[in-house]
Amino acid sequence: MADKRVCKTCKEAKDLNEDNFRLRKSGRNKGRFERQCRTCENKSRSQRRRHKPLEECNSNYTFESQVKTEITKDDLTGTLTANITSVGVPVDPIEFLENQGIDTEKYTLTGGKLKCWTSPMKLRNEKGEEVPSAIKNFSVSAAIAPKKIDPIEFGLQEYQWSPPQSRHKSCDRKSIDHETVLVFPDSHFGYRSVNGQLVPTHDPDILEASLKFVDAINPHRIIFLGDTMDFPEFGRHPHGIDVKGHTSKSLEAAISFFHDLREITDCPIDVLEGNHDKRPISFIQEEIKKLAEVPGLKIELPSLSRMLGFKDKNITYHSDPTEEGWDAYSSGNNIFDHRGVLYLHGEKCGKDAVIKTMNHYMQSVCMGHIHKSVCIPKVVPVIKNGRRSYKTIWAISPGFIGSLDTVLPAPGAERDYQQGLTLINHINKSGDWHEVDTIPTPIHIVNKNIFYSGELYAT
Numbered sequence: 001m002a003d004k005r006v007c008k009t010c011k012e013a014k015d016l017n018e019d020n021f022r023l024r025k026s027g028r029n030k031g032r033f034e035r036q037c038r039t040c041e042n043k044s045r046s047q048r049r050r051h052k053p054l055e056e057c058n059s060n061y062t063f064e065s066q067v068k069t070e071i072t073k074d075d076l077t078g079t080l081t082a083n084i085t086s087v088g089v090p091v092d093p094i095e096f097l098e099n100q101g102i103d104t105e106k107y108t109l110t111g112g113k114l115k116c117w118t119s120p121m122k123l124r125n126e127k128g129e130e131v132p133s134a135i136k137n138f139s140v141s142a143a144i145a146p147k148k149i150d151p152i153e154f155g156l157q158e159y160q161w162s163p164p165q166s167r168h169k170s171c172d173r174k175s176i177d178h179e180t181v182l183v184f185p186d187s188h189f190g191y192r193s194v195n196g197q198l199v200p201t202h203d204p205d206i207l208e209a210s211l212k213f214v215d216a217i218n219p220h221r222i223i224f225l226g227d228t229m230d231f232p233e234f235g236r237h238p239h240g241i242d243v244k245g246h247t248s249k250s251l252e253a254a255i256s257f258f259h260d261l262r263e264i265t266d267c268p269i270d271v272l273e274g275n276h277d278k279r280p281i282s283f284i285q286e287e288i289k290k291l292a293e294v295p296g297l298k299i300e301l302p303s304l305s306r307m308l309g310f311k312d313k314n315i316t317y318h319s320d321p322t323e324e325g326w327d328a329y330s331s332g333n334n335i336f337d338h339r340g341v342l343y344l345h346g347e348k349c350g351k352d353a354v355i356k357t358m359n360h361y362m363q364s365v366c367m368g369h370i371h372k373s374v375c376i377p378k379v380v381p382v383i384k385n386g387r388r389s390y391k392t393i394w395a396i397s398p399g400f401i402g403s404l405d406t407v408l409p410a411p412g413a414e415r416d417y418q419q420g421l422t423l424i425n426h427i428n429k430s431g432d433w434h435e436v437d438t439i440p441t442p443i444h445i446v447n448k449n450i451f452y453s454g455e456l457y458a459t
């Protein structure tokens with residue numbers, strides 16, 4: 001069956017070919033089909049030109065045209081206003097702006113006015129006698145504003161899905177003296193080559209085993225440490241296989257995973273932004289730089305939360321790390337402090353990065369990004385009520401839940417990654433959640449098997 005595409009304007013599904021959709025000849029989307037079908041595209045083009053005077057302004061005389069123009073620019077909104085007055089011939093403002101070297105494809109017509117009036121004038125006939133006559137005048141003013149860039153143009157879709165009925169309900173819980181947090185490390189949905197074919201899920205067996213594990217332990221909260229997606233299409237690493245057009249398939253795989261997870265539990269889920277999750281945003285920000293000549297250009301950045309439809313599903317997305325601070329991924333909104341443990345994605349590699357981060361904050365930290373399993377305690381002194389005592393803080397990294405036999409992040413990169421999850425138990429002894437004991441348990445995944453408390457969880 002032929003590939004179909006739904007036109008973003010008329011919403012009709014049409015065969016994906018050049019008869020129905022125009023092929024882009026230049027720009028970033030070069031070689032891709034437009035998202036609007038040819039019929040709608042032609043319609044909007046003819047609408048743009050509808051200000052052109054036709055019959056009612058037809059002039060019986062031909063004169064050499066005299067065109068007076070003025071183009072003003074609002075620097076704040078980027079709106080261009082062109083005022084054109086012409087004698088004898090009407091002027092299409094869009095065509096006029098194009099002739100001025102303005103790429104009107106980047107703009108939308110936001111207003112336009114056409115005036116047409118007759119003024120008396122005298123012409124002489126062959127005998128040299130004066131003949132009372134009239135001349136047509138035209139005046140056009142048009143305002144065009146910079147177009148809004150839609151991430152969907154870059155193949156980034158916004159998903160909506162309804163959460164299913166969950167088997168385990170948070171409201172059924174009675175315990176208030178302990179809390180179990182299950183931490184998922186980097187999953188890097190998307191981009192794995194199996195016999196030369198791209199598959200959107202990295203390690204489906206581990207994901208399935210993890211879901212069985214969630215069902216069995218029924219955690220109070222689940223935290224994802226970032227790099228949920230891989231997004232190779234927007235990355236800077238060269239790839240041995242063509243990853244073009246793979247993004248939507250991996251997004252769908254991730255949504256289906258979160259849907260399955262919601263089928264099990266309705267507990268709060270936190271998802272941190274990782275450097276890979278941010279790739280489409282960085283890419284579009286680069287595109288903005290290219291479009292710098294269009295002031296006021298409005299761009300909605302493709303947050304992973306929108307792309308995975310997290311809204312209203314009790315899934316909180318922690319993103320937008322500031323570029324300042326100790327490092328870009330352990331500052332700002334991208335640190336989630338829960339019961340004294342700092343959850344962050346991190347941006348430095350190697351197991352030492354977790355220990356350094358713990359020493360930097362002098363607090364327990366749970367970090368992704370390094371793809372290695374770490375769980376190291378440190379005893380530190382604390383002064384309480386003027387007395388010196390000790391507490392244990394932890395450097396934790398669950399590992400990786402992507403596949404080990406892949407080229408990630410790039411061909412040739414070190415990839416002795418370790419698969420695993422981590423359970424963090426908080427025990428509230430004094431009735432005050434500020435005073436808790438934190439007990440992390442690393443859960444190693446070996447040969448696609450999860451062992452915990454004498455049980456095996458596997459596909």
Ligand SMILES: [Zn+2]
Nearest residue numbers: 227274275369
């Ligand atoms: Zn990362």
Ligand SMILES: [Zn+2]
Nearest residue numbers: 186227369370
């Ligand atoms: Zn990662």
